[in-house]
Amino acid sequence: MDLFADLWMGFSVAVSPINIAYLLIGAMVGMIVGIIPGFGPSAGLAILLPITFGMDPIGAVMMLAAIYYGSMYGGTITSILLNTPGESATVASTFDGFPLAQQGRAGPALVMQAVASFVGGTIGVIMITLLAPAFSQVARNFGPPEYFLLAIMGLLTLVVMIGANWRYGLISVLIGFALGTVGVDLETGQGRFTFGSAELIGGIDFIPIAIGLFGLGELYYAFYQGLHASGSGSIVQYSKQSRFWPEARDWVETRVTMFRASLLGFVVGVIPGAGATIASLMAYSVERSVSKTPEKFGKGAMAGLVGPESANNAASSGAMIPLLTLGIPGSASTAVLLAAFLLWGLRPGPLLMEQNPEFAWGLIASMYLGNMALLAINIFAIPLFVWLVKIPYRVLAPAVVVVCTIGTFSVHGSITETWLMFVAGIVGFFMRLFGYSPAALVLALVLGPLAEEALRQTLTISRGSFWIFLERPGSLWIIAITIGILLLVPLMQRLGRPPKLDAASGEED
């Protein structure tokens, strides 16, 4: 078959000592930029970009792509251990990853995230291999109406995330929307709530907000609880007795999750602009809503960690599809890759795979190898990371403050954003104290502006008519899928829950 011939050719191009060395360098750099909060893959890519000018394009793209998906592995480590997302795409991994670490299960959580990342990444590459041409059709059907409906689908998951305390949840969402309105309005070019400040015309980025809410907020809360003075003095529990490897139960609970979230992540990743962050947040909500034990989510459910992790890795593979098949970058990181393609004299576009097959298939083949390498690196490095949790709170806390500060500053080199992060930290503490939902705030801040802009673009195009949503095949599909989820989820919960709910609650006691 042509496909295997292509892939074989890709492997034969990718497997050379020098290329493998580049791949490993990329994977390590990716892990490291992933671990540093705020310092994202796009920054890591941009640092190494000038070094690649004189390199062979295939080795260079293997290295750069490995930074991109490698950061998805690394970003979770701080999410789990410090409740500070290392990467915007790993915000969702803090929701259950950190509670797991607090319960003394940091080891299993780290192993499971590495495996979930590997499964997500590998499923993603398999789907690129099999379906790249088909999925380029998905990407090219996405106009403003489809973006709007996608954002609405994402916002529906807020209902799930808010949970029982809906008043507090709703307030959290509204704060997120409000923050999302700051900045120059795309449609009219007018500044909104910028108070004439040039620093705010680009709007409020959600990374400083997320780092503040989760990282610093949690730190203050631990301080408030007196952790610095009590017990082992560690921010999370750790005992020699607790096992390093996941239990059988962890694998059984999450085996479907890994595949479901990988597929979801991949599809969302294909759509330009949606990307790994939205994919992981949506995967979290989907897992929670189909779970037989949704009440465990947020308190250390393994599926709540595995879902977003599989999804963000699959999404980073999915994002390669519009890049390779249409020459359209779906995110900041893939935009840097696109710039690299141009610098190497390649012409991104629908003809890239045809005209430079050894380049495209070499890259795809390298992604299989890169994911394997990252799985190995992760598992071997876990004892090192677990050692981190044994550091007493009084030593760790100042270090976390420093890491959050440097991380936020390094995103745009903006001192205003650094202050925003500190303010968000204080807000995060009070949200935590009074039971508000920082997660809902962050999701609203990400999706609110997306939905607003897409709706206004849509209505400009349709000259005010809402019928456009029913006239386009892409829109109809998304509406159908959304309705399907709305009908199916409660049905599945009703059918699946009663007998197993008892078992689950028994387990919890």
Place this chain on the structure above:
Amino acid sequence: MIGMTGKAWSLIKAGAMAGVVAAPLALPQQAAAQEDYPSEQLEWTIAFGPGGGNDIMSRTIVDILQKYDIYPAEIAVENRAGGSGAVGWGYLYSQAGNPYAISTTSGSYITTPLQADTPWGPSDFTPVALLASDDLVLLVNGDSEIDSFEEFIESARENPPTIGGIGTINVDFIVAKILSDQADFDFDYVSFNDAGEMNTALLSDALDAMMANPAEILGLVESGDMKALAFSGDTPPSALGDVPTMAESGYEIGVSLPRGLILAPDVSEEAQNWWIEAMKQVVETEEWKNYIETNQLTENIQYGDEFEETILSTQENFETILREQGVID
């Protein structure tokens, strides 16, 4: 969301330069007479994050300055991103009188002061040289019934089209607006955040047409997914094929975004002249010609006062049109 510290860059650059610094110095002639300038480390501000168009142009120039030993001392490059250039150029503004503070311009150099209350304006700095300009191409979907620029104008006069572009206070909107005024048609402008979303909007038939940078859509034009109808500048990139210019059809657009080099305000004429001579060398190099070609830019070289006039007239043009449209007040 591209971002990183300028420090990290400096470190890398310091490492990369280690081998170059000791080489003999070949100064431009005019500077040879000027014994004291330049002799100190140059502080090169990039007002955007790494990886973008402005960043790549700056680093290309720095590499050329070092490779050919045009600049005799070290060059420290810093990305000072934020507020669409407001932070970086604000920093340069604060360095008034310092002949070792330099930066490059892009479209935001004109547009940011129009949408935010910046203390500086484009006329405050010491102009060195305009190097290239960003011109735009008008595109429709590859399946569209419209095959030529004339057909587009004709159909636009009957059915006002939707035209996409990046941002509202931007050259994308201005060019479309000038064209529609001269060709006498109405249109609805749809503003996008980035090129990816806009491209799929055209491919999915949501938009009727769009304005774009040639480098970003070459592949899509080549594969037939999009049709290039007309080019707003004087010389269309050869890779686009036989695209007519708008001027050939009688529409004088006369607006493009200036990519150039500026020094801090109130810098001595000696320093300004040194840089003008230095840039005359830079634009003759093979590396620079490569850069212009791979990025599909239109080479457009003007020095000193001529460059300043271009900036001022572009800004005036922008202001007039945006004010007429009620976009700014």
